[in-house]
Amino acid sequence: MHIAIIGAGISGLMTALELAEQGCSVDIFDQQQAGQAASWAGGGILSPMYPWRYAPEVNQLAQFGKPLYQMWNEKLYPITGIDFQIHDTGMLIFDQDDFEVGLNYASTHHEPMQQCDLLNRKQLEAVNPHISEQFEQAIYFSQLSNVRNPRLLQSLISYLKQHSKVRFFEHCSIEKLIIKNKKVHGLQLDDGRQFFADHVVLSSGAWSKQWSKQLQRNIPVQPVQGQMLLFKTPENWLPTMCMNQVMYLIPRQDGHIVCGSSMAECGFNTSVDMQTQHNIFAACLSMVPELEKFPIVKRWAGLRPSSPQGIPYIGEMPNVKNLWANFGHFRNGLCMGAGSAKLLRQLILGQETIVQAAAYSPERLKQDNLVFQ
Numbered sequence: 001m002h003i004a005i006i007g008a009g010i011s012g013l014m015t016a017l018e019l020a021e022q023g024c025s026v027d028i029f030d031q032q033q034a035g036q037a038a039s040w041a042g043g044g045i046l047s048p049m050y051p052w053r054y055a056p057e058v059n060q061l062a063q064f065g066k067p068l069y070q071m072w073n074e075k076l077y078p079i080t081g082i083d084f085q086i087h088d089t090g091m092l093i094f095d096q097d098d099f100e101v102g103l104n105y106a107s108t109h110h111e112p113m114q115q116c117d118l119l120n121r122k123q124l125e126a127v128n129p130h131i132s133e134q135f136e137q138a139i140y141f142s143q144l145s146n147v148r149n150p151r152l153l154q155s156l157i158s159y160l161k162q163h164s165k166v167r168f169f170e171h172c173s174i175e176k177l178i179i180k181n182k183k184v185h186g187l188q189l190d191d192g193r194q195f196f197a198d199h200v201v202l203s204s205g206a207w208s209k210q211w212s213k214q215l216q217r218n219i220p221v222q223p224v225q226g227q228m229l230l231f232k233t234p235e236n237w238l239p240t241m242c243m244n245q246v247m248y249l250i251p252r253q254d255g256h257i258v259c260g261s262s263m264a265e266c267g268f269n270t271s272v273d274m275q276t277q278h279n280i281f282a283a284c285l286s287m288v289p290e291l292e293k294f295p296i297v298k299r300w301a302g303l304r305p306s307s308p309q310g311i312p313y314i315g316e317m318p319n320v321k322n323l324w325a326n327f328g329h330f331r332n333g334l335c336m337g338a339g340s341a342k343l344l345r346q347l348i349l350g351q352e353t354i355v356q357a358a359a360y361s362p363e364r365l366k367q368d369n370l371v372f373q
């Protein structure tokens, strides 16, 4: 079976990996260098930030992130030499209004990652000695982890480029799909070249609305910009992830701390602005004042592929046979990435699925007057 995948972010790369490992031959296309868009820009928290604020469909797929990435890291590391560092730091959440709902959530859910405790100031200091004195309490999710997503992407790209079943086409923009008799047969590049395949996967992230016109169906996916900044502290300086008012600190093993993030609808703009950067900086210091003494070594912005309720579209597109979706992961595409790709592979190959697929089905695109105007 020959499969063409449009988009080499986490969604496309993981889909390529799942399919190639099952013996499919895969062509993967990206308009830029692979793994440089939202999936590079993200933070890599392996859970929705306040899980109770998200639809169960999002949490359900996110649960697969950590165990699947652990499994893939063990398999890929000996071949690529790249460890994508699943860092078990736990997370402290300081938003008082979320304490009760967070504790209730923990008591009604059973995965280790979903368990939390309410810490008093003394316990808080024992877990993380750098927290601002303004916080007397926090809820602590001790099992939450983050993945070093730029390395995850590097590892996937390196492994797939060595894979005998996979071909990469970078800096190749797909202009249209080749569709005849309500079935996809391949795709066409902007330079006119055509590639044929048995199945085509759309994993084009924030750019997915581009298919609306050809498919005559509104695809409600928009880019939502998120800005970040990066501190460099000594190795293992900050022991936990921290979260307050939707701003977070994500420590990496080598002392880098990823901080973000903002939310803005400004099209495909990926430039940073100093006001937003200042707001992020202020939010970081309000959690961990000592950060002020460390250098900021990088600033960037990425484009999240927003979708209604953040529930991704995974499955066969309505009315076009063999055309598949894996897009619209909004704020949670890294934690959902491994589970989403596994689900899509199972659907394409007609295998038993890890979750009930209907909730993610692109059939949703038929509803709610979403027909393209």
Ligand SMILES: Cc1cc2nc3c(=O)[nH]c(=O)nc-3n(C[C@H](O)[C@H](O)[C@H](O)COP(=O)(O)OP(=O)(O)OC[C@H]3O[C@@H](n4cnc5c(N)ncnc54)[C@H](O)[C@@H]3O)c2cc1C
Binding pocket: 006, 007, 008, 009, 010, 011, 012, 029, 030, 031, 032, 033, 034, 035, 036, 037, 038, 039, 040, 041, 042, 043, 044, 045, 046, 047, 172, 173, 174, 175, 203, 204, 205, 206, 207, 208, 210, 225, 226, 227, 228, 260, 261, 301, 302, 303, 304, 305, 326, 327, 328, 329, 330, 331, 332, 333, 334, 335, 336
């Ligand atoms: C600041 C920020 C922080 C985040 N933090 C987290 C987090 O902590 N945890 C988490 O789970 N998620 C997080 N996310 C969300 C996550 O990064 C995204 O949901 C995820 O990366 C989406 O992956 P993707 O592969 O669908 O899209 P992308 O990574 O954007 O990849 C899509 C690819 O498709 C290509 N493409 C599009 N159209 C075409 C075309 N016509 N032809 C060829 N190629 C095309 C693009 O060039 C791009 O490379 C964050 C996002 C941002 C911006």
